[in-house]
Amino acid sequence: MIWVLLLLLQSVNLSWTFSIVSQKPADVINVKQGESFQLMCTADNYYEWCTFSVKERICEYEWKRDPWNITEAVCDDFQGRAEFQGTYNYYECGIKVTSATAEDSGLWKCDMEKYTRGGTRGQGAQDFKTFQVNVEVPTTTTTTTTTTTTTTTTTTTTTTTTTTTTTIITTTTTTTATTTTTTTTT
Numbered sequence: 019m020i021w022v023l024l025l026l027l028q029s030v031n032l033s034w035t036f037s038i039v040s041q042k043p044a045d046v047i048n049v050k051q052g053e054s055f056q057l058m059c060t061a062d063n064y065y066e067w068c069t070f071s072v073k074e075r076i077c078e079y080e081w082k083r084d085p086w087n088i089t090e091a092v093c094d095d096f097q098g099r100a101e102f103q104g105t106y107n108y109y110e111c112g113i114k115v116t117s118a119t120a121e122d123s124g125l126w127k128c129d130m131e132k133y134t135r136g137g138t139r140g141q142g143a144q145d146f147k148t149f150q151v152n153v154e155v156p157t158t159t160t161t162t163t164t165t166t167t168t169t170t171t172t173t174t175t176t177t178t179t180t181t182t183t184t185t186i187i188t189t190t191t192t193t194t195a196t197t198t199t200t201t202t203t204t
Contacts, residue, residue: 035062035143036061036062036063036065036130036131036132036142036143036144036145037061037062037145038059038060038061038062038128038130038145038146038147039060039061039062040059040060041057041058041059041060041128041147041149042056042057042058042060042112043057043149045150046150046151046152047149047150047151047152048152048154049118049151049152049153049154050118050153050154050156051118051119051120051153051154051155051156052117052118053117053118054114054115054116054117054118055114055115055118055122055151056103056112056113056114056115057070057112057113057115057126057128057149057151058103058104058110058111058112059110059111059112059128059130059147060104060108060109060110060111061109061111061130061132061145062109063109063132063133064081064106064109064132064133065081065109065111065130065131065132065133065142066080066081066131066132066133066134066137066142067079067080067081067091067129067130067131067139067142068080068088068111068128068129068130068131069127069128069129069130070100070113070126070127070128071126071127071129072122072124072125072126072127072151073121073124075095075096075121076092076093076095077090077092077093077095077096077100077113078090078091078092078093079091079102079111081106081133087106088102088104088106088111090102096115099115099116099117100113100114100115100116101113101114101116102114111128111130118151118153119153120153120155122151122153123151123152123153124150124151125148125149125150125151126148126149126150126151127146127147127148127149128146128147128148128149129144129145129146130144130145130146131143131144132144
């Protein structure tokens with residue numbers, strides 16, 4: 019009787035446990051601007067909700083009975099750059115982000131919530147892991163060329179005064195002799 023009770027307590031306790039058992043990559047992710055990167059969380063059981071977030075931007079995936087698959091619940095913050103990765107039957111939930119931007123840098127969080135048949139959001143056991151993503155943005159070198167033009171105007175005024183005084187004294191003596199002859203005829 020005690021064995022049955024212990025087994026029953028253990029199974030009840032196990033039904034409320036849920037853990038993310040691995041994350042890939044396990045450490046810092048460095049990616050160049052414009053390239054893709056991928057984050058992956060693997061749980062120890064089936065999940066219903068899986069959310070990736072960074073700086074209040076989220077991408078959320080939900081397992082639905084119809085279509086019996088993972089569907090994208092909310093992912094508008096990544097403007098078509100995010101895609102689900104992983105295999106649900108292996109308890110994997112991942113995201114591939116294409117065309118990395120500077121805004122993708124930061125501490126990412128992977129939140130997973132255990133599947134609860136007939137339950138609603140928040141009723142399943144939950145776990146999370148974090149990833150540090152660094153998007154390397156190329157540095158832009160700006161060269162500023164300053165051209166200073168200094169115009170120096172030097173005005174040199176040279177006044178040369180040459181005074182040439184030429185005195186030409188021309189003495190012209192004109193002697194006019196006038197002879198007057200008077201002849202008187204009678």
